[in-house]
Amino acid sequence: MEAAHTHGHGDHHAHHPSGFMRWVTTTNHKDIGTLYLIFSLTMFFVGGLLALMLRLELFEPGMQFWRPEFFNQLTTMHGLIMVFGAIMPAFVGFANWQIPMMIGAPDMAFARMNNWSFWLLPPAAILLVASFFVPGGATAAGWTIYAPLSTQMGPGMDLAIFALHIMGASSIMGSINIVTTILNMRAPGMTLMKMPLFVWTWLITAYLLIAVMPVLAGAVTMLLTDRHFGTNFFNAAGGGDPVMFQHIFWFFGHPEVYIMILPGFGIVSQIVPTFARKPLFGYSSMVYATASIAILSFIVWAHHMFTVGMPASAQLFFMYATMLIAVPTGVKVFNWIATMWKGSMTFETPMLFACGFIFVFSMGGFTGLVLAITPVDIQLQDTYYVVAHFHYVLVAGSLFALFGGVYYWIPKWTGHMYNEAAGKLHFWLSMIFFNITFFPMHFTGLAGLPRRVPDYNMQFADFNMISTVGAFGFGLSQLILVYVIVKCIKGGDKATDKVWEGAEGLEWTLSSPPPYHSFETPPAVK
Amino acid sequence: MISKGFRSVAAVAAWLAAEAALANRYNLQEPQSIIAHQIYDLHTLIMWIIVGIFVVVFGAMTYSIVMHRKSVGHKAEQFHENTTVEIIWTVIPFIILIGMAWPATKTIISMKDTSGADITIKATGYQWKWGYDYLQEGISFFSSLSTPREQIEDYERKGTKKGENYLIEVDNPVVVPIGKKVRIITTANDVIHAWWVPQLGIKQDAIPGFVRDTWFRADKEGTYRGQCAELCGKDHGFMPIVVEAVSAEKYASWVAEQKKKVAAAAPDPGKQWTLDELKTQGEKLYAGNCGACHQANGMGIPGNFPALSGSKVATGPKEEQIKLVLNGRKGQFTPTSMMPPQAGLSDLEIAALITYTRNSWANKTGDMVTPAEVKAARK
Numbered sequence: 001m002e003a004a005h006t007h008g009h010g011d012h013h014a015h016h017p018s019g020f021m022r023w024v025t026t027t028n029h030k031d032i033g034t035l036y037l038i039f040s041l042t043m044f045f046v047g048g049l050l051a052l053m054l055r056l057e058l059f060e061p062g063m064q065f066w067r068p069e070f071f072n073q074l075t076t077m078h079g080l081i082m083v084f085g086a087i088m089p090a091f092v093g094f095a096n097w098q099i100p101m102m103i104g105a106p107d108m109a110f111a112r113m114n115n116w117s118f119w120l121l122p123p124a125a126i127l128l129v130a131s132f133f134v135p136g137g138a139t140a141a142g143w144t145i146y147a148p149l150s151t152q153m154g155p156g157m158d159l160a161i162f163a164l165h166i167m168g169a170s171s172i173m174g175s176i177n178i179v180t181t182i183l184n185m186r187a188p189g190m191t192l193m194k195m196p197l198f199v200w201t202w203l204i205t206a207y208l209l210i211a212v213m214p215v216l217a218g219a220v221t222m223l224l225t226d227r228h229f230g231t232n233f234f235n236a237a238g239g240g241d242p243v244m245f246q247h248i249f250w251f252f253g254h255p256e257v258y259i260m261i262l263p264g265f266g267i268v269s270q271i272v273p274t275f276a277r278k279p280l281f282g283y284s285s286m287v288y289a290t291a292s293i294a295i296l297s298f299i300v301w302a303h304h305m306f307t308v309g310m311p312a313s314a315q316l317f318f319m320y321a322t323m324l325i326a327v328p329t330g331v332k333v334f335n336w337i338a339t340m341w342k343g344s345m346t347f348e349t350p351m352l353f354a355c356g357f358i359f360v361f362s363m364g365g366f367t368g369l370v371l372a373i374t375p376v377d378i379q380l381q382d383t384y385y386v387v388a389h390f391h392y393v394l395v396a397g398s399l400f401a402l403f404g405g406v407y408y409w410i411p412k413w414t415g416h417m418y419n420e421a422a423g424k425l426h427f428w429l430s431m432i433f434f435n436i437t438f439f440p441m442h443f444t445g446l447a448g449l450p451r452r453v454p455d456y457n458m459q460f461a462d463f464n465m466i467s468t469v470g471a472f473g474f475g476l477s478q479l480i481l482v483y484v485i486v487k488c489i490k491g492g493d494k495a496t497d498k499v500w501e502g503a504e505g506l507e508w509t510l511s512s513p514p515p516y517h518s519f520e521t522p523p524a525v526k
Numbered sequence: 527m528i529s530k531g532f533r534s535v536a537a538v539a540a541w542l543a544a545e546a547a548l549a550n551r552y553n554l555q556e557p558q559s560i561i562a563h564q565i566y567d568l569h570t571l572i573m574w575i576i577v578g579i580f581v582v583v584f585g586a587m588t589y590s591i592v593m594h595r596k597s598v599g600h601k602a603e604q605f606h607e608n609t610t611v612e613i614i615w616t617v618i619p620f621i622i623l624i625g626m627a628w629p630a631t632k633t634i635i636s637m638k639d640t641s642g643a644d645i646t647i648k649a650t651g652y653q654w655k656w657g658y659d660y661l662q663e664g665i666s667f668f669s670s671l672s673t674p675r676e677q678i679e680d681y682e683r684k685g686t687k688k689g690e691n692y693l694i695e696v697d698n699p700v701v702v703p704i705g706k707k708v709r710i711i712t713t714a715n716d717v718i719h720a721w722w723v724p725q726l727g728i729k730q731d732a733i734p735g736f737v738r739d740t741w742f743r744a745d746k747e748g749t750y751r752g753q754c755a756e757l758c759g760k761d762h763g764f765m766p767i768v769v770e771a772v773s774a775e776k777y778a779s780w781v782a783e784q785k786k787k788v789a790a791a792a793p794d795p796g797k798q799w800t801l802d803e804l805k806t807q808g809e810k811l812y813a814g815n816c817g818a819c820h821q822a823n824g825m826g827i828p829g830n831f832p833a834l835s836g837s838k839v840a841t842g843p844k845e846e847q848i849k850l851v852l853n854g855r856k857g858q859f860t861p862t863s864m865m866p867p868q869a870g871l872s873d874l875e876i877a878a879l880i881t882y883t884r885n886s887w888a889n890k891t892g893d894m895v896t897p898a899e900v901k902a903a904r905k
Contacts, residue, residue, distance in 0.1 A: 064680050067827065072759070378565070
């Protein structure tokens, strides 16, 4: 990574340390962005390893590898690590790298807090991973840590609670920094409605994070006091209510889902116009659609809990509200396609991932519509259908958008072009193996396979075998990404400033790689 | 030629028939109640709507990807922003959504109507089995997985032979008459479970300390299988649900038989049990209630589940063991080994279990726990 910043430009300020201390003490948005991205890539492989371990057990019926209690630890920690360790920090990494460059600012608003919000993450990750090695192992209550199952767990649960607190604090600080940077540090002439869509989606995401991370912190704190200090928030025997935990958790959890996808929408909205060589079809409707999705995300949480036994009126309200989300989401998909329409498209790796994203994310959107229908959801809730649905939106959605973003901006970040053939191979293998892994889960879910079970009846055997083969293919394909990134940092064809023929925006006016302090004098925005 | 053509048509027809027979491999299970039928139809309707949208949207995207590419010489047009188009693609989805919401609303209202039930059954979730109470008939029993552990555990990877209903079979199924409205009341003893039978179209969380309800009316005689649908700890995947729908006559005779069993099982306070009688009873109960953790050989799983063979509890004072079995125990630092309270079992069952554990494997205390002692300890 060192080379990314020392190569090709001599305007380094002499006052910052080099070597290891450079990364520990850095207040530079690019260095911190890099740290976030390396951290999330590492956690992506840790979480992926857990996924492969649990798919191994599911390869065929019968218990061959793990005891059921350890299997539950695998599913739980796979979820927690992927959500809080891989996807969320990756988007913050993109925000750090891109937002100052895209709005014409020299750096982020709160440079020291930026350092602190990153360096909170490694201790949290260590707590999570270390929890496997405490007595009783990691928490096995599912990533949703529903009470009272989570109050039964051992010290692994306490480590997870502490890790969530730390990561929540990190997210809140990161969000405050992003909001402040966007609202105060735009170049003269860049009005809000001239901001690139990636910046818009992050502005809205940051507000969501500030609104809901404290809610999660509250939920896990109540869990902690129920576990150790004799409170009864979620214990019916003491006058509490286990379902209240679910309400609080999903009041955080549903906006969290959009926290993980909105910046992805932003990345795709940057990539598609570049490679279609045509402006985004409806800029302002995209902004309004993003805002609508964010607002609606606060009033749909109970669709995760249709089977808890709520009154019909509540089921109806949450069903209608959930269905409404399809409207702004549809507007986004239609806009991307209208942007492609009559363009002059080329399909370099970023565009492949963007097209793949639109296609596969929409499939996840369709199954989301199926699940919005309360009676159908009651049949499918907690089955593999739901597992298929959220992996279509989270892997093929968020993750493919992130991959697209990496290929799109890495020439700018490193100053070198990446290996296009390897990038394309990475896309096609990811796309094919992703579908081999997750498409059969629609069938097993419909036919009645519950999720989070370590073993199953023979009727599900063939589809599970296919899924496991696909999962190993998908996991191994990700090594290509590491190869591409490492090669690209070390060297390669020199990237031009503009990198892509159709690229528009301030970041492309900077050199590749960009100077240490992005814009020392604000650029003029027409 | 003709015969060859005929043969291939026949082959295709046979394949289609085979696929149709397997249709539920790709779809919801065959519905067997009015609500399950409505859910099935709703799902089919929505699938077709989705397929329609899929074809239109991705047809346009595919056309564009093929035709509007630089490599075929397409020049980019620069149009953007069109309010009319934006309004159209906001309003049309909205109308489609209303078309979907209407039938769904009707189903929600009917699935929530648990009034006028003919039979009420309380289903209680335990870690990890179900308890059933027929409230009018006064029948109560537990229902645990009946698949033998030897079929499940294959850690030496020898490949064990598995039965047709592997993991979806129980010792005591729920028996209901067809054509009657059955109200299921759910609750739980420890953590949240969910009572789910796909073919009957119901799934209802069972929440400790709270009571929820749902209903079904089975159309046809048959055996309907489901599973716990809410993660409830270690053996979440091993607590299935089996509902047997039978004719009214068969149901009546089943009820009579169960009542007779209840009467027979009612502990005759005068009966003098012998150690061997209790031990034999206890051995049967041990597999379903204790063996999952403490293992059939009484050795437990080191680090997770304590061994009973040679344990201080099972060889020490029996009063302590009775208390522990009744109240359960929270592991100090090995929470997965937390032992759930077994107070739901009868005095006789607990007495038999404890007697068995005190006189098996390495344990040779030679003493016996009587139902009366358990009864006394409950107070």
